[in-house]
Amino acid sequence: MQVDDVDRRILRQMLAAPGLARAELAERAGVTPASLWRRLEKLRAGGVIRGEEAVIDWRKLGWEVEVSLRFTLEKAHPRAFDEFIAAARDVPEVIEIQTFTGQTDVRLNVIARDMAHYQEIYRAQILALPHIADMDSLMLISTLKDSAELPL
Structure with missing residues (x-):
């Protein structure tokens, strides 16, 4: 699966702030909410994002x-x-x-x-x-x- 610079920007923001609301994630990554949704779906379908989970200490x-x-x-x-x-x-x-x-x-x-x-x-x-x-x-x-x- 091809991952471009925008995908990497989205992934960096997800790692930096895992609980971020999608609208805020889209803004920080510099994409529209609709584009964010499409890219996240593509990353999930391609197996890049396997899931999102709570990290419990x-x-x-x-x-x-x-x-x-x-x-x-x-x-x-x-x-x-x-x-x-x-x-x-x-x-x-x-x-x-x-x-x-x-x-x-x-x-x-x-x-x-x-x-x-x-x-x-x-x-x-x-x-x-x-x-x-x-x-x-x-x-x-x-x-x-x-x-x-x-x-x-």
């Missing part, structure tokens, strides 16, 4: 602990990867699942209310995930940059 809701768990899976079982991913998706506290090439096969981001809660999740749900050959964990200390901005 789970820390403000009492989730204080974030742990990144890196897994190496058993390679002998032909469905190990699919079964691990399916089971990990069923853990409500898993907020992100990523797959990799190299030594680490899968990374899970897990949140918990506090360390006692994390210990419960770890013992009851994480250790019960199938086909784990090796695991490493990283406790998040601080986030220095967390951005969805693109160089548009």
